[in-house]
Amino acid sequence: VRDIEIAGVGMTAFGKHEDRTLESLGAEAVRAALADAGIDGDRLDAAYVGNVLGGGQAGSRVLVLEGITGIPILNVEAACATGSAALREAMHAIQLGVADVVLVLGVEKLTGLFQGGIDLGRTDRESALGLTVPATYALTASRHMAQHGTTAEQLAAVTVKNRRHGSRNPRAMFIDTPGIDDVLGSPAIADPLTLLQCCPNADGAAAAVLTATGAVKRRSRRAVRVLASELVSGTSSRRQVDITRGDVSRRAAARAYAAAHIGPEDIDVAEVHDPFSIGEVVSTEALGLCPRGQGGDFAASGASALGGRLPVNPSGGLLSKGHPLGATGVAQVAELTWQLRGEAGGRQVHAPRYGLAHTVGGGVAALDAVASVVTILAGEA
Amino acid sequence: LPETGRLYASTTVFRAPAGTPVPFRLGYADFDPDVRLFARLPVDAELAVGDPVRVVLDDRDGFRLIAATAQDAP
Numbered sequence: 001v002r003d004i005e006i007a008g009v010g011m012t013a014f015g016k017h018e019d020r021t022l023e024s025l026g027a028e029a030v031r032a033a034l035a036d037a038g039i040d041g042d043r044l045d046a047a048y049v050g051n052v053l054g055g056g057q058a059g060s061r062v063l064v065l066e067g068i069t070g071i072p073i074l075n076v077e078a079a080c081a082t083g084s085a086a087l088r089e090a091m092h093a094i095q096l097g098v099a100d101v102v103l104v105l106g107v108e109k110l111t112g113l114f115q116g117g118i119d120l121g122r123t124d125r126e127s128a129l130g131l132t133v134p135a136t137y138a139l140t141a142s143r144h145m146a147q148h149g150t151t152a153e154q155l156a157a158v159t160v161k162n163r164r165h166g167s168r169n170p171r172a173m174f175i176d177t178p179g180i181d182d183v184l185g186s187p188a189i190a191d192p193l194t195l196l197q198c199c200p201n202a203d204g205a206a207a208a209v210l211t212a213t214g215a216v217k218r219r220s221r222r223a224v225r226v227l228a229s230e231l232v233s234g235t236s237s238r239r240q241v242d243i244t245r246g247d248v249s250r251r252a253a254a255r256a257y258a259a260a261h262i263g264p265e266d267i268d269v270a271e272v273h274d275p276f277s278i279g280e281v282v283s284t285e286a287l288g289l290c291p292r293g294q295g296g297d298f299a300a301s302g303a304s305a306l307g308g309r310l311p312v313n314p315s316g317g318l319l320s321k322g323h324p325l326g327a328t329g330v331a332q333v334a335e336l337t338w339q340l341r342g343e344a345g346g347r348q349v350h351a352p353r354y355g356l357a358h359t360v361g362g363g364v365a366a367l368d369a370v371a372s373v374v375t376i377l378a379g380e381a
Numbered sequence: 382l383p384e385t386g387r388l389y390a391s392t393t394v395f396r397a398p399a400g401t402p403v404p405f406r407l408g409y410a411d412f413d414p415d416v417r418l419f420a421r422l423p424v425d426a427e428l429a430v431g432d433p434v435r436v437v438l439d440d441r442d443g444f445r446l447i448a449a450t451a452q453d454a455p
Contacts, residue, residue, distance in 0.1 A: 189396045190394045
């Protein structure tokens with residue numbers, strides 16, 4: 001199997017870009033990633049583009065602006081795991097030898113599509129009874145609290161930590177740093193989750209150039225390699241499964257660790273899907289980054305803060321950056337690339353060797369998830 | 382299904398898409414041997430995770446979950 005490097009990354013600021021189009025956001029990220037890789041668009045052999053709600057053909061709509069035409073351009077969608085799924089397909093194309101230099105783009109323009117929370121417009125029983133996306137996570141939080149003794153303060157600590165991290169990220173949507181009382185005192189959304197424990201809808205784009213090692217001259221001082229990127233899909237949620245286990249993420253992680261020949265104890269920095277505070281709690285456990293049932297304490301104790309044992313979401317996560325659905329997974333990989341190169345500025349983790357990115361997408365009532373993707377990157381020692 | 386199950390998880394929802402009155406309460410309940418039902422619950426019911434619940438038919442929602450009393454026990 002061929003070694004794969006991340007030759008370049010780029011992203012727009014995430015936030016409310018009311019005066020920008022999906023196409024211009026995507027093109028900005030593509031230009032940044034190509035410049036970081038030191039190549040022109042004509043070096044690309046293929047492009048995989050993640051977008052969820054943009055109405056189709058996002059890849060061609062963006063890339064034509066940059067004169068990138070004719071090559072295979074594939075659009076990928078897997079709910080909140082969309083950008084990660086696009087990256088996985090790019091990795092496979094290089095591994096199979098059908099391409100040497102591949103662009104991954106995630107892009108989303110949500111401003112103007114709807115008011116408030118995402119309305120998926122579904123007609124299943126759960127949606128008809130009012131099962132919103134925050135309510136789905138709130139049910140998991142309710143069970144986690146009863147089963148594992150997780151407290152409201154521990155859930156709020158996830159937001160407090162990630163917002164502190166995000167305050168050091170110039171591309172994050174939020175830069176202020178609420179405390180525990182601010183989080184718990186913000187408006188109730190779905191008990192026990194309050195507004196500040198829910199990520200904001202956002203617009204933005206992120207891109208990466210993946211290459212077979214040696215296919216382009218490396219510009220960055222330190223190489224960043226893709227060791228593994230594994231995707232699994234969800235299973236039925238109408239049986240008595242333990243919803244605090246994060247099974248879909250657990251399965252994706254097991255495959256990724258096996259493919260990378262490392263374990264969770266080797267991870268030095270992680271970008272973990274945190275659309276809601278409880279999401280990071282469940283997923284840090286499912287990824288093996290902390291013991292089962294102790295995801296709340298992992299955040300509240302400072303172990304997963306910058307300077308702690310294993311910093312989680314140094315970018316600020318979705319809770320700080322916002323969540324432009326299709327862009328999120330690629331933005332995680334951009335952050336890890338900067339971290340592994342030592343280019344993360346005021347939010348730099350101390351000398352990381354291995355980074356893990358994780359997303360999980362949902363929205364189909366009969367399933368515990370649509371898909372989860374775990375990607376493992378390695379820097380140079 | 383057995384007469385009573387156990388509340389597995391629940392949430393009171395305060396923000397919902399336009400047209401859906403709030404607050405309302407949602408929950409999962411587990412019934413032997415391996416069935417999990419999703420339904421609405423009364424917002425003001427004193428029901429915690431693990432408490433016994435039973436199903437009542439409902440014209441609008443198909444069925445709802447309510448607290449099971451001692452008389453409902455098998």
